[in-house]
Amino acid sequence: MSLRNLFLRSLAHHNKLVKIAPCVSAVQNLKYNNYEEKNEWFYYNRKIATALLSAVVISTVQDDQNSKNEKDTLIDAGAKRPDLPTFRAEEVSKHDNKESFWVIYKYGVYDVTSFLPSHPGGEQIMNAAGYSIEPFWNVYGMHKTQEVYKLLESYRIGNLHDDDVADYSDDELWVKEPYRDKRLIVKTAKPFNAEIPPQYQIAHFDTPNELFYVRQHMPVPELSEEEHTVTVTIVGDGTSTISLTLQDIERFPQVTVRAALMCAGNRRSEMNKVKPVKGLSWQAGAISCATWRGALLRDVLLACGLDPRDPRNVERHIIFTGADIDATGTHFSTSLPLNAALAADAQVLLATHMNGERLPLDHGYPLRVVVPGAPAVRSVKWLQGITISTEESPSHWHQKDYRSFNPSKTWETADFSTAPPVYSLPVTSAVCQPLDGDTVTADDGHIDIKGYAYSGGGAKILRVDVSLNGGASWEEAELVTDPAPPRRHYAWALWSARLRLPDPKASTVDIWVKATDSNFNTQPENFDHIWNIRGILSNAYNKIKVNIKH
Incomplete structure (x- = not known):
């Protein structure tokens, strides 16, 4: 089934248009007429967008640690639940405001009203009011994780009537994606x-x-x-x-x-x-x-x-x-x-x-x-x-994104309209070899360490320091940098260090690394004081632990 027909069928099924007000720049308006002549998708996109729209209901939560703890409990989001009441699509569509906000996912009906203030996508969620989030999730596939499913199911209030369940499995948006290297x-x-x-x-x-x-x-x-x-x-x-x-x-x-x-x-x-x-x-x-x-x-x-x-x-x-x-x-x-x-x-x-x-x-x-x-x-x-x-x-x-907040701000208290946009990046570094948890063979009591360092705004990496004893002492790494003029050091620096183990008999060692740039900014020691709700500008010391084989 074509994407166009799928959306039009769903429109007839729900018998109601979604109200939207997408933000489109003046340039887009100038370009639409010519572009529509070249590409059928652009001819239908506005009609499609008003037919079935959905916004991000659950933010992307991809914490590897949490996912490890939940492997044994797989959530089948949107599956029928006999213990819950059944709603018709017409009833769901009435709950389309901030006082009562329902959405649909497969057979599931969800009241996410209380989630609205903490939704990281801001007002985009209003496009999904009273309708299915599936079309949007088919575009933003990162939502299809166990963590997100679990959160979604916590708002479950019922099942959608069999006659109102639509098929949103059409994958046309993705059929022409380019080939990607398997090593990524x-x-x-x-x-x-x-x-x-x-x-x-x-x-x-x-x-x-x-x-x-x-x-x-x-x-x-x-x-x-x-x-x-x-x-x-x-x-x-x-x-x-x-x-x-x-x-x-x-x-x-x-x-x-x-x-x-x-x-x-x-x-x-x-x-x-x-x-x-x-x-x-x-x-x-x-x-x-x-x-x-x-x-x-x-x-x-x-x-x-x-x-x-x-x-x-x-x-x-x-x-x-x-x-x-x-x-x-x-x-x-x-x-x-x-x-x-x-x-x-x-x-x-x-x-x-x-x-x-x-x-x-x-x-x-x-x-x-x-x-x-x-x-x-x-x-x-x-x-x-x-x-x-x-x-x-x-x-x-x-x-509503890529803005800076202090560690005390929550999704409920953060005001994106007053937060400054992020236009530059802080100094950072990371260990690329060995990796956290690797086993490293000591060579005459030494280990070799390699990584990268980078700073935004054209600042040059002046120094990378590496410690094997929790910061008690530091050794400078050797740098490979781009010979750019001052204030135009936009490339990264690659670094390497060969360090003697503080304890020649140690079975493990902690590796800490920090960089300093030409503005003499240095990475902070930990993440506690730079934590923010979006997890951006994450530039504290990179700290890993490796096993030592003698």
Whole structure:
């Protein structure tokens, strides 16, 4: 069954439209007409989005430790339960407000009203009011975990009538996903999110494209470099709009920038040990380094008529919109202060190449932004729109995520509207060899240790210190760094150390590592004082324990 027919059938089944108000930027509106002519999906997406929409009801909870404890108790979410009453879809659809908020999953009916204040997806959840969350979960497959199922079932109040159960198994959104290297450590399959194995992080300074970690929010869009365009909109007195082809962008001087991209949630799994956080359970593999080539965004903006001397620029933002689209019909979007791209020394790229090759599908083919030194979420892939505005991006990913909170804030007390967006990254490091729990053979009383270090904002890694005795003493590691000019050290550093065991007869040893950057910022010792509800900026000492074989 086609996706379109599936949604239309479900609409007739429920006999009611979902009320939505997706946030779509001005650039998206400009692009819709042309795009709909090229792709049937875009012709139907708005109709589909109003027919059956769902939002994230349960946040991604992927704590490896908790999952180990629950392997013996598998939750069959949405299965029929004879001990509960039965509801018709019409009755469920009446509970569509913050005072009474019900959703459907398979045969299950759930009253999640009390969960609304702690929902990490913010107002997006309102799209699911009174309807099934299955279509959305088929896009955001990371929700299909035992931890999430258990939480969902805790809100169970009944069963859906047999006549009202719809089939949402259609998988059309994912049939054209690109091939992925089997060596990647998959965190979620739909959307695809995967870490680079640690042994490959230290094997290459520039990570091979097929091993570069992957972070997706939605399905990979199907685009063509011959037909792809990006719309540049400058909002102000007499708003101007210019459409550029890939060939237009490649006529600008081509610049190469070596830069690591790191997810703001890298090493989240370590912070999760202090107290559970919500998000993908990244270990230390959500960072990779590559050489990127493309046009400087600054050059493109100036050619489009943006005046670098305009005093309004200090209050402006640059909004990036991707071609990837979610189940509500909303394109991925985020933004950053305009000066980050307009400054005379800015290195923000409209990249077409990665490590000397055309961008791979997973990494933004045919065009992406690369914002060196910033969280990777700002480096929008599959770029189709650039908007200069006095407003930040209105999207969920900018307004309700990737913002900084102190350790005392909870989902109930956190105010995303006043929290600052994360535009840079703190200094961090990790051990890649050996790994936690490994058995290491001592060589003449020594062990060899390797890893990476990185700092955002163009700061250089000055030093990596390693301790085998709980911080009582430290040894400096040897560094391999990129010979970039000052304040443009966007690549990571690889480090290695050969250290003598403090106790030659010890059967185990703790390895601690910390880095210091050119701003003389050093990693904090523990995660307790930097803990936050989203588990981002997780940069305390990396601490592991290994077994020693003599």
